Amino acid sequence: MALSRLSSRSNTFLKPAITALHSPIRRHVSTDTSPITIETAVPFTSHLCESPSRSVETSSEEILAFFRDMAQMRRMEIAADSLYKAKLIRGFCHLYDGQEALAVGMEAAITKKDAIITSYRDHCTFIGRGGKLVDAFSELMGRKTGCSHGKGGSMHFYKKDASFYGGHGIVGAQIPLGCGLAFAQKYNKDEAVTFVLYGDGAANQGQLFEALNIAALWDLPAILVCENNHYGMGTATWRSAKSPAYFKRGDYVPGLKVDGMDALAVKQACKFAKEHALKNGPIILEMDTYRYHGHSMSDPGSTYRTRDEISGVRQVRDPIERVRKLLLSHDIATEKELKDMEKEIRKEVDDAVAQAKESPVPDSSELFTNMYVKDCGVESFGADRKDLKVTLP
Amino acid sequence: MSSIIHGAGAATALSTFNPVDSKKLTNLSVRSQRYIVAGSEASKKKSFGSALTVRHSQKLIPNAVATKEADTSTSTGHELLLFEALQEGLEEEMDRDANVCVMGEDVGHYGGSYKVTKGLADKFGDLRVLDTPICENAFTGMAIGAAMTGLRPVIEGMNMGFLLLAFNQISNNCGMLHYTSGGQFTIPVVIRGPGGVGRQLGAEHSQRLESYFQSIPGIQMVACSTPYNAKGLMKAAIRSENPVILFEHVLLYNLKEKIPDEDYICNLEEAEMVRPGEHITILTYSRMRYHVMQAAKTLVNKGYDPEVIDIRSLKPFDLHTIGNSVKKTHRVLIVEECMRTGGIGASLTAAINENFHDYLDAPVMCLSSQDVPTPYAGTLEEWTVVQPAQIVTAVEQLCQ
Secondary structure: OOOOHHHHHHHHHHOOOHHHHOOOOOOOOOOOOOEEEEOOOOOOOEOOOOOOOOOOOOOHHHHHHHHHHHHHHHHHHHHHHHHHHHOOOOOOOOOOOOOHHHHHHHHHHHOOOEEEEEEOOOOOHHHHHOOOOHHHHHOOOOOOHHHHOOOOOOOEEEEEEEOOOOOOOOOOHHHHHHHHHHHHHHHHOOOOOOEEEOOOOHHHHHHHHHHHHHHHHOOOOOOEEEEEOOOOOEEHHHHHHHOOOOOOOOOOOOOOHHHOOOHHHHHHHHHHHHHHHHHHHHHEEEOOOOOOOOOOOOOOOOOOOOOHHHHOOOOOOOOHHHHHHHHOOOOOHHHHHHHHHHHHHHHHHHHHHHHHHHHOOOOOHHHHOOOOOOOOOOEOOOOHHHOOOEEOO | OOOOOOHHHHHHHHOOOOOOOOOOOHHHHHHHHHHHHHHHHHHHHHHHHHHHHHHHOOOOOOOHHHHHHHHOOOOOOOEEEHHHHHHHHHHHHHOOOEEEEEEEOOOOOOOOOOOOOOHHHHHHHOOEEEEEOHHHHHHHHHHHHHHHHHOOOEEEEEHHHHHHHHHHHHHHHHHHHOHHHOOOOOOOOOEEEEEEOOOOHHHHOOOOHHHHOOOOOOEEEOOOOOHHHHHHHHHHHHHOOOOOEEEEHHHHOOOOEEEOOOOOOOOOOEEEEEEEEOOOOEEEOOOHHHHHHHHHHHHHHOOOOEEEEEEEEOOOOOOHHHHHHHHHHEEEEEEEEEEOOHHHHHHHHHHHHHHHHHHHOOOEEEEEEOOOOOOOOOEEEEEEEEOOOOOOOOOOHHHO
């Protein structure tokens, strides 16, 4: 985590005015909420709609929160990496580091009534929706206290009370589900929207276009977000898509291309999209982002791209670094404060890992629970028909 | 356009399995209690079969059909066709709960390709009876997503065979989401549609999907065969919190029967005793029930007394009713429309052999359709499915 690339001018800005900011991370950061306007580095590109303004309204508190949340997510993913290598996490583990700006930017623009559904790269989205670190780690390690009671695993995080609908393993299958969520919102007149996240790989699925057609036809408040990290597992976008302008693929559905490594741009785009979807139906957001890890833990991530490319993006476009520079240049925090914050976060994550390691595995009766709702009094036997037996409630 | 939701209260009040449900049911309440008895006693017993002995002292409730007909003195009932019964069930449930909506191809303005949803779009509006484009995968997925939030969609596959395109959504999302989310989400969808071999519809339109769906964990499957159980099962399926696949048959839509006026539902996990008997148990479902009853007439003339059970519940099997029957007759013949390989009959044969082996005097025989794509030519199509004459021969063979 030695992200030591700092802009040179930050050191001299240790002023008493900022001492109010020197607060431990646990206390709600009581910074200024007065608005700051920041220009996004990259302009938006639009298709069949107007681009939102490049000037983003934000505040010190918000930018600091971005930093904290993204640092926490980054730390969590790195901890998951070590746990996987220690064989405490098994199966598939798809890490989101590099893409954190998407999760935090989106959360800043929406409420918990708006729904989010995503694919299997869902750890950070879960945290963004208010999920707890210890629940995430417990689920990853298959413990009873995990967010899905250990029965889902890395690809199946859900949080119903925060309108987070998961966590889906089959590429693209969440897109019709997401349009169904939007349909329910329209049916119930919720005045809320659904963000349906999918990747550049899933953008070639037929069900995306089926769902887009229905969403546009029925005016559903669905926002389809293509997290374009440029690689569908090992296949680059230029090798898998005839038209890699994913925001234009909707044809009759308007689209917007956003710099996905800039949390503020993401926030602006999501805000714009929500307003659009509530009035005019679906819109596609293509988030130009990047993942540092391979597709999953079993993919080194370097056979189809060069290490130079990865480190290049890390140097130039890293979302956390970008926010760090913002914080330092606007005197919202000092370098030391941010370092302390990162240390706190590291401790927080380590504590969560330790707590999760201690938690119990599900017992054998859990094998049959939650198969059906009110499992109708059916008896269920294990393979040997003698020992493992349970009566479903 | 009645899209107003009455709130969570409406949803929680729906309970198929509540024995104190005030709906007028002929034999439901006793039956459902039996399952709970099985659970507590059986912990001391090794096999399912021996657990049944505890309950054997209870009197077997006579067949549902007979009891219903005896009821005609109390209420007049009304006569209708099977597709009208389905429509009535659907309409009543949509009236009862504003969360119920219908999605499918041509279900709205066209009225449904088999008229099951006729008139509903005019009554409930476009938001509750939705004409979808031709994209089974997407609209099945959409219905499942909507169900995750609390809506209760009824998905119609214009022909069950088309739902193969939605297999991913049905298997991975519909069946598994309740489990993989640790119980957070329920998927109260009903997936229904006509299947089975029709009159020369061709191979692709004559499929029996129950054999493909049967191993999906987390779903329930039922097959209706009469107007009475069609309406009852439709209502029970809509009220169930679990995803239910309701299999209808293309050739049974015009069956006529008198059904009660009052509100009733059929238990989703229960088999129906069509004709009690002593010599042999014939297990069947859907259209084959009628072939079996036709064969039964011939058999009775020949001096046999077959017990015919319409299993209705394809997943899970009603092993209680089936077991009691096997213990009485000691011979089993399964007559089904699925293919020989991997069909419902194959699973049922395995289940009976495993659980009731001691009670069998002869091997379980299973008559299924041939393992061929259904041909177009009428004569060939006839030979694909089981005919009454074959049933008679099989019974004679088993009862030797």
